[in-house]
Amino acid sequence: MIDQLKQKITRHTPKTLKGNARQASVLIALTDNGDDPEVILTRRCDHLSTHSGEIAFPGGKRDATDPDLLFTALREAQEEVGLQPGHVDIMGQLGDVLSKHQLQVRPYVGVIPADTELIPNLDELDRIHRVPLSFFLDDRRHHTDKIRFRGMTHYVPAYEYEGDIIWGLTAYMLVELLNVAFDAQIPMKVRPEHRIA
Secondary structure, eight states: OOOHHHHHHHHHHHHOOOOOOEEEEEEEEEEOOSSSSSEEEEETTTTTTTTTOOOOOOOEOOOOOOHHHHHHHHHHHHHHOOOGGGEEEEEEOOOOOOOOTTTTEEEEEEEOOOTOOOOOTTTTTEEEEEEEEHEEEEEEEEEEEEEEEEEEEEEEEEEEEEEEEEEEEHHHHHHHHHHHHOOOOOOOOOOOHHHHH
């Protein structure tokens, strides 16, 4: 499965966004354990001012001192879950997306050793989920969200895992990963920011 991921992601040409929007990036980390890699997700603390209680990939806003967005994703993953950048084998990236807060977000896909110890930064996170990739490939969705964004309606799968709902931009990026790397053929409309880019 990881070999297929590497082949597909390295050949993928992601959609990128231009402009002056504030930038952020996330790390979609998958473990290298055999036929059923795990996807690393976090639950943000309830006390945070934005995205509180939401399930997300490790990531965040680009700092002025970050040389590029890959550095941002790796720095944030280290700060949030203790993942050392040297333990991540970056495969490539998925398409840029625009958040509801007008952040331009770039997802990077990487593989980490299955035995990597991850520790949540309790100032930002309540917990870390290791979700088997097969859970998403089986399309065990809890429901489908109807989301209005820039005058368009998007139908985005939402998944429930251990009592938490994985939805919104995180679910959208997951579906792109599943479709690009594993030919999951989960229907998704082109996002409006890609129509005008």
